[in-house]
Amino acid sequence: xxxxxxxxAGEREKRGGKKPDLVESDRMRAENSLGRKLVVPAIVxxxxxxxxxxxxxxxxxxxxxxxxxxxxxxxVGLSNYxxxxxDPLFWRDTGVxxxxxxxxxxxxxxxxFAFAMVMHRVIFARGVIRTSILIPYGIITVVSGFxxxxxxxxQNGFVNGWLPFLDSDFNWFxxxxxxxIAIMISEIxxxxxxxxxxxxxxxxxxxxxxxxxxxxxxxxxxxxxxKVILPNMRAAIMVAVLxxxxxxxxxxxxxxxxxxxxxxxxxxxxxxxxxTIEQFQLGIGSALSVLLFLSVLLIAWLIVKLFKxxxxxxxxxx
Amino acid sequence: xxxxxxxxxxLLILVWCLLPVAWIIxxxxxxxxxxxxxxxxxxxxxxxxxxxxxxxxVLDNEQFRRAIFNSIGISLIATLLSVIVATLAAYAIARLxxxxxxxxxxxxxxxxxxxxxxxxGPLFDMWRTFGLYDTWPGLIIPYMSFTLPLAIWTLSAFxxxxxxxxxxxxxxxxxxxxxxxxKVIVPLAAPGVFTAAILTFFFAWNDFVFGISLTSTExxxxxxxxxxxxxxxxxxNRPASLLAAGAVVSTIPIIIIVLIFQxxxxxxxxxxxxxx
Numbered sequence: 001x002x003x004x005x006x007x008x009a010g011e012r013e014k015r016g017g018k019k020p021d022l023v024e025s026d027r028m029r030a031e032n033s034l035g036r037k038l039v040v041p042a043i044v045x046x047x048x049x050x051x052x053x054x055x056x057x058x059x060x061x062x063x064x065x066x067x068x069x070x071x072x073x074x075x076v077g078l079s080n081y082x083x084x085x086x087d088p089l090f091w092r093d094t095g096v097x098x099x100x101x102x103x104x105x106x107x108x109x110x111x112x113f114a115f116a117m118v119m120h121r122v123i124f125a126r127g128v129i130r131t132s133i134l135i136p137y138g139i140i141t142v143v144s145g146f147x148x149x150x151x152x153x154x155q156n157g158f159v160n161g162w163l164p165f166l167d168s169d170f171n172w173f174x175x176x177x178x179x180x181i182a183i184m185i186s187e188i189x190x191x192x193x194x195x196x197x198x199x200x201x202x203x204x205x206x207x208x209x210x211x212x213x214x215x216x217x218x219x220x221x222x223x224x225x226x227k228v229i230l231p232n233m234r235a236a237i238m239v240a241v242l243x244x245x246x247x248x249x250x251x252x253x254x255x256x257x258x259x260x261x262x263x264x265x266x267x268x269x270x271x272x273x274x275x276t277i278e279q280f281q282l283g284i285g286s287a288l289s290v291l292l293f294l295s296v297l298l299i300a301w302l303i304v305k306l307f308k309x310x311x312x313x314x315x316x317x318x
Numbered sequence: 319x320x321x322x323x324x325x326x327x328x329l330l331i332l333v334w335c336l337l338p339v340a341w342i343i344x345x346x347x348x349x350x351x352x353x354x355x356x357x358x359x360x361x362x363x364x365x366x367x368x369x370x371x372x373x374x375x376v377l378d379n380e381q382f383r384r385a386i387f388n389s390i391g392i393s394l395i396a397t398l399l400s401v402i403v404a405t406l407a408a409y410a411i412a413r414l415x416x417x418x419x420x421x422x423x424x425x426x427x428x429x430x431x432x433x434x435x436x437x438x439g440p441l442f443d444m445w446r447t448f449g450l451y452d453t454w455p456g457l458i459i460p461y462m463s464f465t466l467p468l469a470i471w472t473l474s475a476f477x478x479x480x481x482x483x484x485x486x487x488x489x490x491x492x493x494x495x496x497x498x499x500x501k502v503i504v505p506l507a508a509p510g511v512f513t514a515a516i517l518t519f520f521f522a523w524n525d526f527v528f529g530i531s532l533t534s535t536e537x538x539x540x541x542x543x544x545x546x547x548x549x550x551x552x553x554x555n556r557p558a559s560l561l562a563a564g565a566v567v568s569t570i571p572i573i574i575i576v577l578i579f580q581x582x583x584x585x586x587x588x589x590x591x592x593x594x
Contacts, residue, residue, distance in 0.1 A: 028415070030495065031414050031415055031416060031495065032414075032415070032416040032417060033416075034410070034414060034416075034495055034496070035410040035414035035415070035416025035418075035419070036410075036416050036417070036418060038406040038407060038409060038410035038414075039406070039407045039410050039411070039416075039418070039419075039422045041403045041406060041407070042403050042404060042406070042407035042422065042426075042466055042470065043407075043422060043425065045403055045459070045462050045463050045466060046425060046426065046429050046463050046466055046467075048459060048463065049437065049441065049459060049460045049462075049463035049464070050429050050432055050437065050463060052444075053437045053440035053441050053444060054436070054437065054440070056440040056443070056444065057436065057437075057439060057440045060439075060440065060443070067443075114327065115327075115331055115334075117327070118324055118327030118328055118330075118331060119331070121320075121324045122324055122327075122328055125328065127580060127581075128332075129328060129331055129332070130580050130581075130584055131576055131577060131580045132331070132332055132335040132336055133331060133335055134576045134580060134583055134584070135335055135336070135339060135572070135573060135576060136334075136335055136338075137520075138520050138524075138572040138573075138575065138576055139339075139524075139569055139572060140523065140524050140526075140541070140542050140545075140565075140568055140569070140572075141524060141526060141542070142526050142542040142545050142546055142565075143342070143542075143545070143565040143568060143569060144338070146342070146545065146558075146561055146562070146565055147338045147339075147341060147342040147345075147562075147565065148338065150341075150342075150345055150558045150561075150562065151338070151341055153558070154358065155353075155356040155357075155358065156345070156348070156353055156356060156357055156358060156558050156559075157358060158341065158358065158359055158360040160358065161358055161359060161360075162360075168358065189334070189338060192334075193335070194587070197584060197587050198587070243430075243431075246431045249433070250433045250434060250435065252434075252435055252526070252527055253526045253527070253542075256526070256530075256546065257546055269433065269434075269435040270435075272435050272436060272439070273435050273438065273527070273531070275439075276438060276439030276442065276531075277438060277439070277442060277530070277531045282439055282440075282443060285439045286439055286440065288436075289433075289435070289436035289437070289439050289440070290436070292433045292435065292436040293432070293433055293436045296431060296432070296433045300431055
């Protein structure tokens with residue numbers, strides 16, 4: 001152990017060619033073990049709250065199990081899944097959730113990109129813009145939900161007054177379509193800033209030289225956008241879309257606050273919550289939990305396959 | 319032409335971001351009687367103004383005060399613990415060669431995408447068995463788990479930019495890998511750690527799903543859950559202006575953090591998220 005100190009950077013580089021000497025492999029072994037010791041706490045904490053409860057959900061989903069009558073627990077195999085999958089409510093809520101996801105992500109992508117373009121170009125007041133764009137990002141979703149719910153309220157809000165084509169007593173939360181629109185607006189308002197910051201980082205990586213070359217060659221603004229800017233920030237767009245899509249599929253807070261699932265605005269997350277926490281039906285609720293988890297996996301897989309996102313690479317390259 | 323567009327865009331961004339905030343502030347100054355009778359419009363109209371009354375009422379409310387205390391305490395502890403654990407892991411990921419590195423990164427990625435609601439059922443059941451239901455640790459643990467992925471990515475991105483040579487120099491001078499970590503990397507990494515802490519705090523402060531599912535009384539209920547349960551005397555007519563005052567109070571810490579650390583937050587969000 002006396003000569004440990006000689007294993008410096010120079011030695012390491014030579015390592016590939018030579019047979020690794022004893023000192024070097026000692027060092028590697030120490031590094032390996034230290035590395036694993038350092039990540040163990042993180043792994044444990046992440047697994048306590050995810051893998052373990054998920055396995056428990058998988059197990060509980062095979063029983064009829066209600067917290068109001070826990071002694072009546074009974075093994076029923078896959079029948080909870082059958083109940084869920086044959087219930088039109090499940091499919092309606094899945095449909096509504098997919099609608100939330102598709103519309104909010106599409107709108108956020110367009111507005112977020114426009115915001116990113118503005119932030120990329122602006123030279124004055126950068127700090128002011130970035131500070132204000134972080135406010136929706138940081139604000140509590142529940143607060144955003146309340147703000148928009150009251151804004152759309154015909155009793156105390158201002159939206160009906162500002163929109164000339166609406167009656168002043170139009171009730172946004174009285175039927176499905178306007179209520180879903182109101183929920184989407186709150187969701188879009190809150191998360192567009194996050195989208196635009198991710199896109200801004202991607203935009204910063206598009207080379208100015210290439211854009212100038214395109215301009216010299218006579219490309220219009222529209223052509224430059226589609227042929228130069230967008231293809232070059234594909235990775236950033238895909239990562240942003242993937243993250244936001246999975247986030248949007250889990251939509252819960254705004255629905256809980258703004259309509260509590262009334263007038264067919266319920267998402268699949270809200271249905272799961274209602275079954276488990278409000279009605280104590282842990283059996284069927286667990287089956288719904290597993291289905292929700294599987295659908296998130298499916299969406300992630302679809303996006304990664306469809307757009308060929310190499311997410312791990314995008315994340316690892318610091 | 320281009321300048322006009324940018325200027326218009328800037329104004330649009332400012333209106334987009336600040337209008338709803340201005341609205342909730344304006345709403346918090348409408349009087350409670352005006353709300354009951356209905357007072358449409360953006361600003362409190364003549365005679366409807368309540369001055370600071372809603373803020374006084376909200377801060378006099380024992381439930382709300384407890385909720386603020388819970389939120390601050392739980393969020394700060396979760397942030398502290400999460401950042402410590404994430405710092406260790408991110409150091410290992412950025413600096414050391416070890417088997418299982420890919421596994422940690424993949425797992426963090428998977429957890430960041432996890433549908434939170436699918437966990438609350440079994441967690442609710444487990445926490446009741448372990449006596450963690452409706453306690454601070456009962457919320458701190460899930461907050462840690464769900465902020466670790468973001469904290470680990472952000473931190474490992476920051477750590478990769480720290481010059482290797484310094485650490486090696488320390489090791490040449492006889493420091494062990496652990497000493498090199500503590501004495502050299504930690505001071506250099508402090509800004510990154512700080513950014514991760516802010517993002518973690520935002521998550522914990524914002525959480526609603528765990529907050530309503532894993533608490534039942536004011537002994538651990540955080541602000542978002544308390545706001546949503548706050549119905550006032552008449553459940554069919556929510557005290558909008560009172561809620562608005564509560565909402566403004568709960569947003570103040572966020573605004574202070576954003577004002578002071580704007581640059582760090584943007585760097586953290588983008589460096590951890592998209593490169594390459």
